[in-house]
Amino acid sequence: MIWLRDHGVTCVRVMLEYCQGEHRYLEHPVGRFVPNMVQFWDDLFELLEKIGIRVLLTPYDTFFMWVRWRHHPYNRANGGVCASQGEWLTSPEMRAAIKNRLAFASDRWGGSPALFGWDIWNEIHPAHGGGDPATAAPFIDDVASWLRAHEIKQRGYANLQTVSVFGPELIKHPSLVEAIFRHPLLDFANTHLYEQGTIDAPADTVTPALAVARLMRTAVEEAGDRPVFDSEHGPIHSFKDKKRTLPAAFDDGYFRHIQWAHLASGGAGGGMRWPNRHPHVLTDGMRQAQQALARFLPLVDWTRFGRRNLSQDLRCDDPGLALTGCGDKHQAIIWAVRTDSLSPEGTLVPYQAAAPATLDIPGLADGSYAVITYDTRKGAVIARSEAGCSGGMLRVAAGPVHTDLAVAVMPANPA
Structure with a gap:
């Protein structure tokens, strides 16, 4: 963690639960918060505070929760609250469980100076609402307003909120744009840049950066005065589907070019890379690229930059x-x-x-x-x-x- 800070990293994005296995559920059963996992988060927040790094926190790993739904404690077949993945955004019982998790997390860690904000739903998707993109806005209306009211009641202020989206869904479902970029209850806009054929399976280190520049231009324009940044990108198709880890020298250039395209487009910072590597960490070269970008930042008066x-x-x-x-x-x-x-x-x-x-x-x-x-x-x-x-x-x-x-x-x- 000190290494990250010393290379200019100020914020990381983490999920409260990574459920690709059976031993990392935050709740098991629903509503019972597993002591070992709670202790893990207590320890992590203590470390974040000590080092001076903040965290963008999202309550669910919706990707693995989807693909391993048959195992998840929230599945009604396992005594949970929801019958299918298609009811995540609409089921009253699921909404109640989501709020209960957010309440627990907010009450325990929401007052920490290490909390940057809540990504209240990871990669919101029409499939989470029965295939209907119109289910996203009512979900945000309900959960975001409830969380803000809860935090203000508990400690007199509310933490920042956003909702992330798998970028290609904005092209498939343009009606999502309003909810993601301009919902009045969200404080900043957040996308995951996984464009097919350029970013997700790069053939060179420049074309993906130009794709990021194009996508971020649109995102910045859609968000207006609201801050916007990419909180997940990387060669996901190369890694997950083609089973290929990019050579480090290639990947370092790919990463460095993307972060500069992101910043220069008007995004906040250099964006956040999902490693998509074995081991699951960024390379030394990527950290050096982050450090180089961090050294550039003082050249700009950000408090007056209405870019x-x-x-x-x-x-x-x-x-x-x-x-x-x-x-x-x-x-x-x-x-x-x-x-x-x-x-x-x-x-x-x-x-x-x-x-x-x-x-x-x-x-x-x-x-x-x-x-x-x-x-x-x-x-x-x-x-x-x-x-x-x-x-x-x-x-x-x-x-x-x-x-x-x-x-x-x-x-x-x-x-």
Whole structure:
């Protein structure tokens, strides 16, 4: 845990129950909280508080609860409260059990400074409501409002809330967009970026990042002023279905590019990777990539950054570069990555013949700006310069981009 903190990790996402086996149920039977599991969480919260990392907590591992439903204590066949997976969102008895679990967790750990917020339902899905996407909003109405009222009654305030979604379901069921990105009871929006053929089974390390940039652009636009981030992504199809663990060097590049695309699109942080590796942990290279991103963050005044996605309006005179960015009238973040320098293995290799690139960044107020170019691999500033914005367009001399780089823009003389 100290290792995570020292590499810039501030928040982890954990499920209260991982039910891929028979010895990790939080409740068994329904309503009886297993002492060993409760002690595990007591110990983990104590550790999180000591180290200074927060947790986004979700009450159920709905994937394994679905595939192993015949074993789960909530199954009515096992003396539980619900007859089928298709009634999870609608059954009054299931709702009561969910609230009881959330009440227990909130009363015991909800006052901890280590709790970032609740993901009150992991990967909400129409199948959890009998195949009807319209069941998501009433579920959120009920459970989110109940939890908020319960927490305010217990301690005078409520923790942040969100609901996560398996990203492709937003395309299959567009009506889910309103519930996920704009439900009035949720505090931030949360997606799992598992796009088929790009992110879930990567053939190179750049295409998945460009997919993330595209998907996050849409997410940021749908969420409006609400913060949004990806809390689960990775090569799930390669790992789970093809039984293939990506080579570490490839996976490190895939991870690093995705996190910069996520941040530059306007997402909060670099996103959260589900390892999809043996062993089930991120590599040293991925931690180093997180550390490099963490070193970049102080270059931006986040308390004043009302960012919107700029990706479609950015321009560059180097046709081999793809640009992702976000900004407001006073600041901007840009990530530039080469699309024309991939090895046969799909990794990005330095393009030594790259000419100095010029970026056009729109939307800034006229004036003088400090421009910082940043090496995303080394986690170090490449150069600092100044540029003037006129007519709402800032022209930035970024230098030659051999692989990728990030750019931070801020007023040269901030008030």
